Amino acid sequence: MLDRLNEAMDHIERHVAADIDVEELARIARTSPYHFRRMFSTLAGIPLSEYVRRRRLTLAAGEVLAERRSLLDIAVTYGYGSGEAFARAFRAVHGVGPAEARRSGAVLTSQPRMTFHLTVEGSTPMEYRIVEKPEFRLLGYRTEVPIVHEGHNEAIAEFTASIGTERLARLKPLSDQEPGGIVSAVEPLDDSSRAEGSPVDFLQGVVSSAALPPELAERGVAERGVAERTVPAGTWAVFRAEGEPPETAQHIWRDVHTQWFPSNPYRSVPGPEILSAQPSGEGSWMSYELWLPVAPTG
Structure with a gap:
């Protein structure tokens, strides 16, 4: 590759x-x-x-x-x-x-020619599985946030705090399939860019086979809006990791695109990228699952 x-x-x-x-x-x-x-x-x-x-x-x-x-x-x-x-x-x-x-004779800026080289990375195996998933819905609260590759994403933290646990609690019973519980989903607004600061559509909610109940949809209009997105059937690569937030989750995205895709017969396809984060053990340690829509190469 x-x-x-x-x-x-x-x-x-x-x-x-x-x-x-x-x-x-x-x-x-x-x-x-x-x-x-x-x-x-x-x-x-x-x-x-x-x-x-x-x-x-x-x-x-x-x-x-x-x-x-x-x-x-x-x-x-x-x-x-x-x-x-x-x-x-x-x-x-x-x-x-x-x-x-x-x-x-002003000082000018030079963009060097880029080449890609193999470095000593990938020594730690990545846990993944391939899942064929039927059509489902993403139900939740959405906004636009910038990509942050390393460290705290203030925009996500502020948005999540503004939603509040009570609103998410009303959505949680609608979670009826993998990935379960409250999840976040991002989708680039510009498909060509994953650079730092690039905007992405961010949703926090649940994965469900059910349509959004009318009472939540009506209440959502006045409460930031409960969004409903139908995701077509397709193939998903699911990656698992445990560690400290937010670095562990950010490193999954980094390693998947820089190591896993170049080494495996799959390519990314348009669609939401879904992250499940669950407490694991004591302290702030978290267990993550990242779901990415993919298709076989060739």
Whole structure:
């Protein structure tokens, strides 16, 4: 898988001045465009589109400083329809416009070419199972929160506190299947990005086969709104881990995308990512199950 990812990176480098076809990158990597974007963002820490933009303007900056061609010629070479559009994009990355950079010898920002290498990770086995799950519903309270890869997510904490235990207690009896009890579910609002701070749709509630009772739906309108989402039948990869919150849960997501997907014949598909967290033993130790929608590769 790493070889195929690096072949895709070579393709980006050869065509960085033109429009990058994500479907072609996915074909090279032998996966879907959706999964390629998600995997790239997780491994690289920035969205694919942002990486391409930075690489394009890094190469353009080299030509600007070389002073062998006009700024308009450089702008056209790198896909900008006008000098003004090129100048805006250049300033967004480098902090100065191309004309100013050429005159003053300003300090510019370089985006190095990325390659993916095998490191000594994955020495700890990951517990997982594959589950075929029929259609179900997610019932709960929802909001938008930013992705936080490490440490406390203040937005989630504030939202959970605002819901309160009483409202969740009314939903809990509707939990009638795995994963049981109160769960959280996230779904990226931008499928191409899993970068720090990227927005995700966040829901706290239950997994159920039942429709939302009318009395809860009516009450929910006045109480932040009880959301109802039907999730189609599909294949789920379920990962289990125990440890201290929130790092253990965050590390599951990290390890799945950086280690498990590249090593197993599955790819991620659009859908909610569901986390169950239950107390385990004494203190703050928690037992986690992460449910991710997947499909076989190939």
